[in-house]
Amino acid sequence: MxxxxxxxxxxxxxxxxxxxxxxxxxxxxxxxxxxxxxxxxxxxxxxxxxxxxxxxxxxxxxxxxxxxxxxxxxxxxxxxxxxxxxxxxxxxxxxxxxxxxxxxxxxxxxxxxxxxxxxxxxxxxxxxxxxxxxxxxxxxxxxxxxxxxxxxxxxxxxxxxxxxxxxxxxxxxxxxxxxxxxxxxxxxxxxxxxxxxxxxxxxxxxxxxxxxxxxxxxxxxxxxEPSSEFGGWFLGNPGMNFVPAEAAGGTLRSPLLAEPLAKPASLPGDGKLTLGIRPELIRMTGAPETGSVPAVLTDQAIGIAGRYLTKVRLGEIEVKVNTDRRPPAALGGTVHLTVPVERLAIFRNGERFSP
Ligand SMILES: Nc1ncnc2c1ncn2[C@@H]1O[C@H](COP(=O)(O)OP(=O)(O)OP(=O)(O)O)[C@@H](O)[C@H]1O
The missing domain is CATH 3.40.50.300 (P-loop containing nucleotide triphosphate hydrolases)
Structure with a gap:
């Protein structure tokens, strides 16, 4: 032993x-x-x-x-x-x-x-x-x-x-x-x-x-399930996306979400948070879908081994997206992003909150 x-x-x-x-x-x-x-x-x-x-x-x-x-x-x-x-x-x-x-x-x-x-x-x-x-x-x-x-x-x-x-x-x-x-x-x-x-x-x-x-x-x-923003960023190629969010009055709001989410009951307090999502978990479509948010395609997609890596802008925020098909819009065009809310990581001061 x-x-x-x-x-x-x-x-x-x-x-x-x-x-x-x-x-x-x-x-x-x-x-x-x-x-x-x-x-x-x-x-x-x-x-x-x-x-x-x-x-x-x-x-x-x-x-x-x-x-x-x-x-x-x-x-x-x-x-x-x-x-x-x-x-x-x-x-x-x-x-x-x-x-x-x-x-x-x-x-x-x-x-x-x-x-x-x-x-x-x-x-x-x-x-x-x-x-x-x-x-x-x-x-x-x-x-x-x-x-x-x-x-x-x-x-x-x-x-x-x-x-x-x-x-x-x-x-x-x-x-x-x-x-x-x-x-x-x-x-x-x-x-x-x-x-x-x-x-x-x-x-x-x-x-x-x-x-x-x-x-x-x-x-x-x-x-x-990285326990820190550092872990989310360091692992993955590219690493996790981080998008600001705000907890107030029992809800969570973020530019990534079409509708506010119910704040997890065990997450204490209100205030600023960060949502983390892996680029390959984001769905990108040409037409709006239930729960999607519009974004602007800002980067030519790079195709590697059947995957396409690109960037979009949600207002001021840059988000990396890694999909299995070409982006459904030209550079500067509008795409729609949907995230699986159950896969969102919630961070406060760099540490992940786990329910
Ligand atoms: N003998 C030493 N005297 C002074 N500082 C040292 C000494 N050995 C290591 N350090 C410092 O300690 C820190 C950690 O070094 P270490 O070599 O353990 O890092 P590492 O993670 O292995 O990095 P790398 O992948 O570059 O080798 C560094 O800032 C390095 O400069």
Whole structure:
């Protein structure tokens, strides 16, 4: 069992707080992705898990064992970073088996078995005897992934391992990674700033901003029900639309709504709110429909893979719309927008209200 517990961990560099009082658990056998924009503290948190950086305060526990003061080699974790160290004079199989060579608990036969298994899952059997320098960047990273998982440490840490890999090799690497982790059920923490990668790989995503974890959830939950405006904006391509709204006298009014909505009974107080809606949930028609509001088409639609991405104006407000057919009007023409009210997110001061 190797649950990871981060117990109120803070890391300061001088007066700057890079990681701010993070308290959370990564479940045993799950792939957790740390996702967030540059500078949010992902790498710093990861380096503390690896033992390369000591928390200013707080504790880190692996499977109930307090590892806060232990150096990396005593933590029994596998690691893959952006530029893994490979031994060019050793073969692929030797590189994968290397961390087990000095481990007395692993016999030579067992080591061979594990290396063969990993080569199999990575679909690299035919490369077993090749030297590292004969491989492209993507295959080298596959070897690094294989090396980190083959020793079967309970925890494996990955810090942006696909950064230097070109796009096709990256997909192959992600596929291989997913197969390996499903097979071996290790606890994985994976840092990325690439949301597609996180959505593809993670059992759960920890969304970070400014040294904090804003939300830790299943990928689809994070996408469908972001707990903050930041989450709605950061996830999605493009992100969520935000439209002002006003709560007064038991109703909610917004330029996005043809009729005022009944304010949810549990939403306290009146005043300014923000409504969030994903671009792909908005219906755009040429003629008015029940509940639709008129808007002006302000952008040429960009067609990508059968979807059309465009922008419209609702008075002063710009709204992104992502539909499966071309906009029903020319640039500058009028379209009509209908939103599924049950899918609207309500935010107050950046935080989502959940009934
Ligand atoms: N050794 C250090 N000394 C001072 N500041 C640091 C140090 N390491 C990191 N920081 C700062 O802490 C903040 C978080 O950095 P970190 O590398 O953890 O972010 P990140 O989310 O991994 O970003 P990126 O994706 O760009 O690597 C940044 O503002 C960075 O400048």
């Amino acid at each position: 190797a649950e990871i517990v981060i117990d109120h961990v803070t890391k300061r560099f001088g007066s700057f707080t890079a990681v701010s009082d993070i308290a959370m658990r990564f479940a045993d056998g799950e792939v957790a992705c740390l996702l967030g924009p540059s500078g949010c503290g992902k790498t710093t948190l990861m380096r503390m898990l690896a033992g390369l950086e000591r928390p200013t305060s707080g504790r880190i526990l692996f499977g109930g064992r307090d590892v806060t003061a232990l150096p990396p080699r005593k933590r029994n974790v596998g690691m893959v970073f952006q530029y893994p160290v490979m031994y060019p004079t050793l073969s692929v199989a030797e590189n994968i088996g290397l961390p087990m060579v000095h481990d007395r608990s692993v016999s030579a036969a067992e080591r061979e078995k594990r290396v063969a298994e990993v080569l199999d899952v990575l679909d690299m059997r035919d490369k077993a005897t090749a030297f590292i320098e004969e491989l492209d960047a993507g295959s080298r990273q596959k070897v690094a992934v294989g090396r980190a998982v083959a020793r079967q440490s309970e925890i494996v840490l990955f810090d942006e391992p696909t950064t230097n890999v070109e796009v096709n090799a990256k997909l192959a690497l992600i596929r291989a990674f997913k197969l390996v982790t499903q097979r071996l059920r290790q606890t994985i923490v994976y840092v990325t700033h690439d949301q597609t990668e996180a959505m593809t790989l993670a059992d759960r995503i920890a969304l970070m901003q400014a040294g904090r974890i804003l939300q830790y959830d299943r990928p689809h939950k994070l996408y469908d």
